Amino acid sequence: MATIYDVAARAGVSPKTVSRVINHCATVKEETRQRVLDAIRALDYHPNAVAKSLKQQKTFNIGYVIPYGSDFVFRDPAQLEQIKGANDVLAASDYNLILSVPKSGRDALREVDSLLKHKNVDGLILYAMAGVEPLAREFEAKGLKYVSLGKCYPEQKYNFVEVEAPSGGYLGTRFLLNLGHREIAFLGEAPQFLEPDKESMISGCIRAYQEAGLEFPAQGVLPGDYSVECGYYAVERLLAKQPAPTAIFCASDPMAWGVLRALRERGLVPGKDIDVLGGDDLPLTQSLEPGLSAIHSKLYELGSLGAGILLECLRMEDEAAREIPGRYLQSELVVRQSTNGPTRDRA
Amino acid sequence: MATIYDVAARAGVSPKTVSRVINHCATVKEETRQRVLDAIRALDYHPNAVAKSLKQQKTFNIGYVIPYGSDFVFRDPAQLEQIKGANDVLAASDYNLILSVPKSGRDALREVDSLLKHKNVDGLILYAMAGVEPLAREFEAKGLKYVSLGKCYPEQKYNFVEVEAPSGGYLGTRFLLNLGHREIAFLGEAPQFLEPDKESMISGCIRAYQEAGLEFPAQGVLPGDYSVECGYYAVERLLAKQPAPTAIFCASDPMAWGVLRALRERGLVPGKDIDVLGGDDLPLTQSLEPGLSAIHSKLYELGSLGAGILLECLRMEDEAAREIPGRYLQSELVVRQSTNGPTRDRA
DNA sequence: TTGAAAGCGTTACCAG
C-alpha cells in the first residue's frame, strides 16, 4: 500500500505538499498540484483513515447505540425507520455509522463501553427508553457528544429529539370523538418501555376527552408492547368491554395490524363495523389496502434530525456544543378507510 | 485522557510492560502486574483503539455493505434478519459493525470506496444481488477479505453463504402437489433482483412437477418484488387464471401477507377456500394467527454464518484465507394452518 | 509556495 511518502517521492515534493493537495486546502502551485495528482493516480494512493484519525483525534465514526437487545431492534419497523433516517443523513456525510446493538439487552453497558472507552467514535446517537438514564449521565460526565432519540430523563433540556406522544394521542382522540365515537378502546404503551414520568400517548387522549367535556373511560385502556401479537390477542378483551367499543386506538401500527387481523377473523370489517386508528403510520401501513387511518409519527425525521444535530455538534467548538436545545416532533393525523364514525344502526 | 505513558509513569514501569498487561499476553511478574492495574484504575485509563489500529494495521471494524439503497434495506424484514444474524455474532466478538447502506442504490460504489480505500475496515460482508459482481471482483483484486451473502457471480466458489432457493421451491411445490393441488399459482422473484444465471425458486418448483410426472404450468407464474403491495395486487391476476388456482406459493413472506389480506377481503379464507404458502418464515409470520405455512429460509443463519466465516478468515493468515468454500443453506417446510389441500366440493 | 521534523498513542524488535 502506497503511503504519502511514496507519493511525495514520486512527485518530487515533500509529504506536506501532498497532504495539502489531498485536503484541497492551502495554496499549492497548480503545476506541483498536477504532479502530485499524477503520482497519486499512478500509485493508486489512498490516505489511511486510521493514521489521519490518530493525528486529528477524530475517527469519523458515529455510534448508534440501542441498548435493548437485537430482537427488539431488528424486528421493530419503527426502530428501523429511525435508523434509516440517521443512515441517510450519515451516508451523505463523511461519517460512518457504527451500529451498536447488543444481542441481549443485558449486555448493553459492555457494548457501549467498548465504543466509548476505546474512543473510536466521535459522537453517539442514543435511543432512549426506560433505563437509559445512567448511560446518558455517563456520556455527559465524560464530555462525549451525543444526541438522544427521546429524552433520557425527565429534566433533560438539551441534545434530544422526541416525538411528542401526548399530542398524537390528543389528535387521534379528538378526531374519533368528533366522528361521534363515545366508546373508544385504547391499546397504549407498556409502562416498562416508558421513561419514568414520560408522558404517554394516553395523557393526550385524556386531554381530548376533557376538552370535549367528557369523562375519560380509564377502564378502556389496555397496555401494549407495540407488537403485532399483542394487538391480535388484545382484541378479545377489548371487545368484551361494556358497552362495546366503536373504535380502537392503538399506540403503534403493528398493534393495529394485529387488531385488524383479529377483527377480520371475527367477521368485523374495519371502518364499517368498527373503527381502527394506528399510531405510527409506518411505510407498511401506507401501502396497505384498504388503508389504515393513523397518527403519523415522524420516526424517519427523528433519526435524520438526530443525526443532523449530532453532526452539527461535531462541527462546533466543544464547550458550546453540549447544549443544543431539545426538539419535539409533532405528529399528524392521516385519515384513510378505517375510520368512518360509529355505525348508527348497530348501536 | 490518560495515555499508556501516564500509566507507566505512575506504576514506575515502561509503557511496554503496561502494554503487556493490557494484552494479557506475556509473562509479567504478578506484583508489577498489580501495580500496573492499580495505575490503570486510578487514572481511568483506556487504550486508544485508533493508535492500536495504526500500529497493528487492523481496525476491528467490519463493513456490512448493501449496495442497494436504504429504502430497500430498512423496510425489508428479510434483509433485517440477515443483518441481525451478523450483528449478534459481531456483538459477541471484538469487532464493530459499520453499516454501509447508500441512501440511493446509485451511490453504492462511492460508499464502498470510502470504506475500502481508506481502509478502515478489516473485512466486509457483502449482500449479493444483481449488479454486485464488479464490487466482488474489486475486492478480490485488492485482496480484501470479504464474504458475500449469496453468490456474486455464477462461477463464485469461495467466500459466500447462500440460501438455496430452488430447493425451497422444490420442497414447497412437492408438498402442495402431495396435498392434491394441481392448480398452483406462483408469485416468484423479479428477474432484476437475481444474479444472471442464478437459479430461482421457480426452477425448484419445476423440478417437483417433473418428478411428479406433471407438466409445469408456466403461465401460472407471476414475477414479484418481494413486497406486501406486490402480493396484495397480484391476487386479482392470480385468481383470474383458468382453471382457478387452489393454492398460491409466494417466494417471500411479505408477498404472502399481501395475498392473505387480499383474499380475506374477497371473503376467501386461506387454508379453507384456497391454500397459501410463504417463502421466508420470518418472525412476524411465526407470530401470526392463524398461522401461515411457509418455507423457512435460514436468513438469520445466513447473516450469522457469514459473519462467522469472515471472522474466521480474519484470524487466518492472508494467503489461505481467500479460499473458504461457499456454503449453502437448506430451507425447511413449516406447515401451519394455511395449507390443507384443495377443497373437493369446490372443484 | 514549500519542507524538515515533531508528535498522535500504540506495539514490538532487540537488548539487558
Place this chain on the structure above:
DNA sequence: CTGGTAACGCTTTCAA
C-alpha cells in the same frame, strides 16, 4: 522478566 526505541501514516508548527 523488563526497558529503550523505532516504527505505523498522517498532520502541522515553524522556518526558509
